[in-house]
Amino acid sequence: MKKIIISIIFLSGFISMAQSHKSHVFYSIIHNQGTITENLASQNCDRTFTFQQLRGRFYVNISIATPLQPNKFYQLDFGRGLNYYYLTYSGTNEHPDEDYRVDSQSASIVQYDCDSDGDGISDSQDNCPNQAGPASNNGCPGNPELSIDLNGSTISSDCSNCDNIFNSIGSDRHYLVDPTGIANIDVFVKNTGSVSSSASTVGFYVSNDNVLQGNSDSRIKTVNVSSLSPNSGKYASTSLFVPDFNSVGGNFWLLIKVDDSNANQESNENNNVFALRFAIN
Numbered sequence: 001m002k003k004i005i006i007s008i009i010f011l012s013g014f015i016s017m018a019q020s021h022k023s024h025v026f027y028s029i030i031h032n033q034g035t036i037t038e039n040l041a042s043q044n045c046d047r048t049f050t051f052q053q054l055r056g057r058f059y060v061n062i063s064i065a066t067p068l069q070p071n072k073f074y075q076l077d078f079g080r081g082l083n084y085y086y087l088t089y090s091g092t093n094e095h096p097d098e099d100y101r102v103d104s105q106s107a108s109i110v111q112y113d114c115d116s117d118g119d120g121i122s123d124s125q126d127n128c129p130n131q132a133g134p135a136s137n138n139g140c141p142g143n144p145e146l147s148i149d150l151n152g153s154t155i156s157s158d159c160s161n162c163d164n165i166f167n168s169i170g171s172d173r174h175y176l177v178d179p180t181g182i183a184n185i186d187v188f189v190k191n192t193g194s195v196s197s198s199a200s201t202v203g204f205y206v207s208n209d210n211v212l213q214g215n216s217d218s219r220i221k222t223v224n225v226s227s228l229s230p231n232s233g234k235y236a237s238t239s240l241f242v243p244d245f246n247s248v249g250g251n252f253w254l255l256i257k258v259d260d261s262n263a264n265q266e267s268n269e270n271n272n273v274f275a276l277r278f279a280i281n
Protein backbone atom coordinates (compact mmCIF):
# COMPACT_ATOMS: atom_id res chain seq x y z
CA MET A 1 0.00 0.00 0.00
CA LYS A 2 1.46 3.33 -1.03
CA LYS A 3 0.74 6.35 1.06
CA ILE A 4 1.93 9.89 1.42
CA ILE A 5 3.47 10.07 4.85
CA ILE A 6 2.85 13.29 6.70
CA SER A 7 3.60 12.03 10.15
CA ILE A 8 3.48 14.60 12.87
CA ILE A 9 5.39 14.01 16.04
CA PHE A 10 4.53 16.19 18.98
CA LEU A 11 7.59 15.94 21.12
CA SER A 12 6.51 17.97 24.03
CA GLY A 13 3.64 19.93 25.40
CA PHE A 14 5.79 23.04 25.23
CA ILE A 15 6.28 22.79 21.46
CA SER A 16 2.67 21.92 20.99
CA MET A 17 1.46 24.94 22.90
CA ALA A 18 3.41 27.15 20.50
CA GLN A 19 1.42 25.74 17.57
CA SER A 20 -1.74 27.32 16.29
CA HIS A 21 -4.23 24.49 16.51
CA LYS A 22 -7.04 23.98 14.05
CA SER A 23 -9.93 21.65 14.42
CA HIS A 24 -10.23 19.09 11.69
CA VAL A 25 -13.46 17.22 11.42
CA PHE A 26 -13.11 13.71 10.08
CA TYR A 27 -16.15 11.81 8.98
CA SER A 28 -16.22 8.12 8.57
CA ILE A 29 -17.83 7.32 5.25
CA ILE A 30 -19.44 4.30 6.77
CA HIS A 31 -21.73 4.07 9.74
CA ASN A 32 -21.05 2.79 13.20
CA GLN A 33 -17.32 3.37 13.34
CA GLY A 34 -16.61 0.41 11.09
CA THR A 35 -13.16 0.08 9.66
CA ILE A 36 -12.77 1.66 6.26
CA THR A 37 -10.74 -0.58 4.02
CA GLU A 38 -8.15 0.49 1.50
CA ASN A 39 -10.47 -0.76 -1.19
CA LEU A 40 -13.26 1.50 0.04
CA ALA A 41 -10.89 4.45 0.18
CA SER A 42 -9.79 3.68 -3.37
CA GLN A 43 -13.36 3.61 -4.63
CA ASN A 44 -14.10 6.98 -3.06
CA CYS A 45 -10.69 8.50 -3.47
CA ASP A 46 -11.49 11.80 -5.12
CA ARG A 47 -15.14 11.92 -4.29
CA THR A 48 -16.45 14.98 -2.51
CA PHE A 49 -19.10 14.36 0.11
CA THR A 50 -21.74 16.98 0.84
CA PHE A 51 -22.76 17.63 4.39
CA GLN A 52 -26.09 16.02 3.64
CA GLN A 53 -24.33 12.85 2.61
CA LEU A 54 -22.21 12.89 5.76
CA ARG A 55 -24.98 13.71 8.20
CA GLY A 56 -25.60 10.98 10.67
CA ARG A 57 -22.29 9.30 10.04
CA PHE A 58 -19.67 8.86 12.66
CA TYR A 59 -17.27 11.75 13.00
CA VAL A 60 -14.52 12.92 15.27
CA ASN A 61 -13.32 16.46 15.79
CA ILE A 62 -9.57 16.61 16.32
CA SER A 63 -7.42 19.61 17.07
CA ILE A 64 -4.02 19.51 15.37
CA ALA A 65 -1.65 22.14 14.05
CA THR A 66 -1.06 20.66 10.62
CA PRO A 67 -2.97 21.84 7.55
CA LEU A 68 -4.65 19.00 5.70
CA GLN A 69 -6.24 18.87 2.29
CA PRO A 70 -10.01 18.84 2.20
CA ASN A 71 -11.89 15.84 0.89
CA LYS A 72 -9.01 13.41 1.16
CA PHE A 73 -8.79 10.17 2.98
CA TYR A 74 -6.54 9.99 6.00
CA GLN A 75 -5.54 7.16 8.21
CA LEU A 76 -5.37 8.38 11.77
CA ASP A 77 -3.24 7.00 14.53
CA PHE A 78 -3.43 8.98 17.75
CA GLY A 79 -3.15 6.01 19.99
CA ARG A 80 -6.59 6.71 21.31
CA GLY A 81 -8.70 4.10 19.70
CA LEU A 82 -8.75 5.79 16.30
CA ASN A 83 -6.08 3.56 14.89
CA TYR A 84 -6.22 2.68 11.26
CA TYR A 85 -9.49 4.17 10.23
CA TYR A 86 -9.69 5.90 6.90
CA LEU A 87 -11.64 9.07 7.22
CA THR A 88 -12.53 11.91 4.98
CA TYR A 89 -11.62 15.33 6.19
CA SER A 90 -14.16 18.08 5.93
CA GLY A 91 -13.11 21.40 7.38
CA THR A 92 -10.71 23.54 9.36
CA ASN A 93 -13.05 25.67 11.41
CA GLU A 94 -12.22 25.98 15.06
CA HIS A 95 -14.58 23.88 17.09
CA PRO A 96 -14.85 24.43 20.81
CA ASP A 97 -15.78 20.82 21.38
CA GLU A 98 -12.81 18.80 20.13
CA ASP A 99 -13.12 15.15 20.80
CA TYR A 100 -9.33 14.86 20.74
CA ARG A 101 -6.68 17.47 21.19
CA VAL A 102 -3.20 16.38 20.15
CA ASP A 103 -0.73 17.90 22.53
CA SER A 104 2.06 15.91 24.02
CA GLN A 105 1.80 12.48 22.49
CA SER A 106 2.95 11.03 19.21
CA ALA A 107 0.44 11.10 16.41
CA SER A 108 0.52 10.15 12.78
CA ILE A 109 -1.73 11.10 9.93
CA VAL A 110 -1.27 9.29 6.66
CA GLN A 111 -2.99 10.56 3.54
CA TYR A 112 -4.32 7.84 1.29
CA ASP A 113 -2.53 7.90 -2.03
CA CYS A 114 -5.15 8.30 -4.74
CA ASP A 115 -4.75 7.56 -8.43
CA SER A 116 -6.56 10.69 -9.56
CA ASP A 117 -6.23 10.11 -13.31
CA GLY A 118 -6.83 6.36 -13.11
CA ASP A 119 -3.70 5.42 -15.05
CA GLY A 120 -2.64 2.88 -12.46
CA ILE A 121 0.11 5.03 -10.96
CA SER A 122 -0.68 6.52 -7.56
CA ASP A 123 -0.46 10.29 -7.25
CA SER A 124 2.73 10.32 -5.18
CA GLN A 125 4.54 8.34 -7.90
CA ASP A 126 2.84 10.06 -10.84
CA ASN A 127 4.74 12.94 -12.47
CA CYS A 128 1.45 14.01 -14.10
CA PRO A 129 -1.18 13.09 -11.47
CA ASN A 130 -4.05 14.64 -13.44
CA GLN A 131 -3.13 13.35 -16.90
CA ALA A 132 -3.21 9.67 -17.73
CA GLY A 133 0.05 8.26 -19.06
CA PRO A 134 1.99 5.01 -19.12
CA ALA A 135 4.41 3.87 -16.43
CA SER A 136 7.20 4.02 -18.99
CA ASN A 137 6.78 7.82 -18.91
CA ASN A 138 6.20 8.08 -15.15
CA GLY A 139 2.47 8.56 -15.63
CA CYS A 140 2.76 11.43 -18.10
CA PRO A 141 1.28 11.38 -21.58
CA GLY A 142 3.73 11.10 -24.43
CA ASN A 143 4.39 9.62 -27.84
CA PRO A 144 6.63 6.92 -29.25
CA GLU A 145 9.04 8.07 -31.94
CA LEU A 146 10.10 5.43 -34.44
CA SER A 147 12.78 5.87 -37.04
CA ILE A 148 15.47 3.90 -38.83
CA ASP A 149 18.89 3.90 -37.19
CA LEU A 150 20.94 4.63 -40.30
CA ASN A 151 24.20 3.60 -38.64
CA GLY A 152 22.82 0.28 -37.44
CA SER A 153 20.99 -0.71 -40.64
CA THR A 154 22.63 -2.55 -43.53
CA ILE A 155 21.93 -3.98 -46.96
CA SER A 156 24.05 -6.43 -48.90
CA SER A 157 23.20 -7.15 -52.54
CA ASP A 158 24.91 -8.33 -55.70
CA CYS A 159 26.67 -4.95 -55.80
CA SER A 160 30.03 -5.93 -54.33
CA ASN A 161 31.48 -2.41 -54.15
CA CYS A 162 28.42 -0.64 -52.72
CA ASP A 163 28.59 0.68 -49.19
CA ASN A 164 26.43 -1.51 -46.93
CA ILE A 165 25.58 0.79 -44.06
CA PHE A 166 22.51 2.96 -44.77
CA ASN A 167 24.26 6.08 -43.52
CA SER A 168 27.09 5.74 -46.03
CA ILE A 169 25.34 4.28 -49.08
CA GLY A 170 24.92 7.73 -50.61
CA SER A 171 24.30 7.41 -54.33
CA ASP A 172 25.56 3.82 -54.59
CA ARG A 173 23.07 1.68 -56.46
CA HIS A 174 22.44 -1.75 -54.97
CA TYR A 175 21.10 -4.29 -57.41
CA LEU A 176 19.99 -7.87 -58.00
CA VAL A 177 21.19 -9.96 -60.92
CA ASP A 178 18.16 -11.30 -62.75
CA PRO A 179 16.96 -13.99 -62.05
CA THR A 180 19.04 -15.35 -59.14
CA GLY A 181 19.98 -12.26 -57.16
CA ILE A 182 19.44 -11.79 -53.42
CA ALA A 183 19.56 -8.73 -51.14
CA ASN A 184 19.76 -9.18 -47.37
CA ILE A 185 18.44 -6.19 -45.45
CA ASP A 186 18.67 -5.55 -41.69
CA VAL A 187 16.68 -2.47 -40.71
CA PHE A 188 17.32 -1.34 -37.13
CA VAL A 189 14.11 0.29 -35.92
CA LYS A 190 14.60 2.51 -32.87
CA ASN A 191 12.16 4.19 -30.51
CA THR A 192 13.52 7.51 -29.25
CA GLY A 193 10.15 8.63 -27.87
CA SER A 194 9.02 8.91 -24.28
CA VAL A 195 6.60 5.97 -24.27
CA SER A 196 6.61 2.44 -25.63
CA SER A 197 5.51 1.86 -29.20
CA SER A 198 2.81 -0.55 -30.27
CA ALA A 199 3.67 -3.44 -32.55
CA SER A 200 4.40 -2.01 -35.97
CA THR A 201 5.54 -2.95 -39.46
CA VAL A 202 8.37 -2.01 -41.81
CA GLY A 203 7.25 -1.67 -45.43
CA PHE A 204 9.43 -2.01 -48.54
CA TYR A 205 8.29 -0.10 -51.64
CA VAL A 206 9.32 0.26 -55.25
CA SER A 207 9.22 3.89 -56.38
CA ASN A 208 10.15 6.06 -59.37
CA ASP A 209 11.65 8.64 -57.02
CA ASN A 210 12.83 8.98 -53.43
CA VAL A 211 9.47 10.18 -52.11
CA LEU A 212 6.87 7.69 -50.92
CA GLN A 213 3.49 8.27 -52.55
CA GLY A 214 0.97 5.81 -51.22
CA ASN A 215 -1.22 5.69 -54.31
CA SER A 216 1.53 5.19 -56.90
CA ASP A 217 4.38 3.36 -55.15
CA SER A 218 3.82 -0.34 -54.65
CA ARG A 219 4.67 -2.20 -51.47
CA ILE A 220 6.47 -5.46 -52.15
CA LYS A 221 7.13 -6.68 -48.59
CA THR A 222 6.17 -6.13 -44.95
CA VAL A 223 8.14 -7.14 -41.84
CA ASN A 224 6.65 -7.09 -38.33
CA VAL A 225 8.31 -5.29 -35.41
CA SER A 226 7.11 -5.93 -31.86
CA SER A 227 6.62 -3.23 -29.22
CA LEU A 228 9.67 -1.12 -28.42
CA SER A 229 10.22 0.49 -25.04
CA PRO A 230 11.70 4.02 -24.97
CA ASN A 231 15.35 4.16 -26.04
CA SER A 232 15.37 0.67 -27.46
CA GLY A 233 15.45 -0.85 -30.92
CA LYS A 234 15.04 -4.09 -32.85
CA TYR A 235 16.06 -5.45 -36.21
CA ALA A 236 13.50 -5.99 -38.93
CA SER A 237 15.33 -8.34 -41.27
CA THR A 238 14.35 -9.68 -44.65
CA SER A 239 15.75 -11.04 -47.88
CA LEU A 240 14.51 -9.74 -51.22
CA PHE A 241 14.61 -11.86 -54.37
CA VAL A 242 13.91 -10.91 -57.96
CA PRO A 243 10.35 -12.36 -57.91
CA ASP A 244 9.52 -10.09 -54.93
CA PHE A 245 9.74 -7.13 -57.31
CA ASN A 246 6.78 -8.28 -59.44
CA SER A 247 8.48 -7.92 -62.84
CA VAL A 248 9.84 -4.47 -62.06
CA GLY A 249 13.24 -4.11 -63.74
CA GLY A 250 15.88 -1.54 -64.53
CA ASN A 251 16.65 1.38 -62.23
CA PHE A 252 14.30 2.51 -59.49
CA TRP A 253 14.26 3.48 -55.81
CA LEU A 254 13.75 1.10 -52.91
CA LEU A 255 11.91 2.91 -50.12
CA ILE A 256 11.88 1.51 -46.57
CA LYS A 257 9.31 2.87 -44.13
CA VAL A 258 8.98 2.26 -40.39
CA ASP A 259 5.53 2.22 -38.78
CA ASP A 260 4.23 1.54 -42.26
CA SER A 261 0.68 0.78 -41.12
CA ASN A 262 0.75 3.86 -38.84
CA ALA A 263 -0.05 1.89 -35.70
CA ASN A 264 1.72 4.59 -33.68
CA GLN A 265 1.00 8.26 -33.29
CA GLU A 266 4.59 9.47 -33.22
CA SER A 267 6.08 12.78 -32.22
CA ASN A 268 7.57 12.92 -35.75
CA GLU A 269 5.83 11.17 -38.64
CA ASN A 270 8.13 12.74 -41.24
CA ASN A 271 11.34 10.82 -40.57
CA ASN A 272 10.10 7.30 -41.23
CA VAL A 273 11.31 6.66 -44.79
CA PHE A 274 14.77 5.76 -46.06
CA ALA A 275 15.33 5.79 -49.83
CA LEU A 276 18.12 4.11 -51.73
CA ARG A 277 18.87 3.61 -55.39
CA PHE A 278 18.19 0.09 -56.60
CA ALA A 279 18.14 -1.92 -59.81
CA ILE A 280 17.38 -5.33 -61.27
CA ASN A 281 19.77 -6.07 -64.09
Ligand SMILES: [Ca+2]
Pocket residue numbers: 115116117118119120121122123126128129139
Ligand atom coordinates in the same frame (compact mmCIF):
# COMPACT_ATOMS: atom_id res chain seq x y z
CA1 LIG B 1 -2.17 8.39 -11.76
Ligand SMILES: [Ca+2]
Pocket residue numbers: 117119121126127128129130131132133138139140
Ligand atom coordinates in the same frame (compact mmCIF):
# COMPACT_ATOMS: atom_id res chain seq x y z
CA1 LIG C 1 -0.68 10.37 -14.80
Ligand SMILES: [Ca+2]
Pocket residue numbers: 145146147266268269270271272
Ligand atom coordinates in the same frame (compact mmCIF):
# COMPACT_ATOMS: atom_id res chain seq x y z
CA1 LIG D 1 9.01 8.81 -36.72
Ligand SMILES: [Ca+2]
Pocket residue numbers: 259262263264265266269
Ligand atom coordinates in the same frame (compact mmCIF):
# COMPACT_ATOMS: atom_id res chain seq x y z
CA1 LIG E 1 3.19 6.76 -37.23
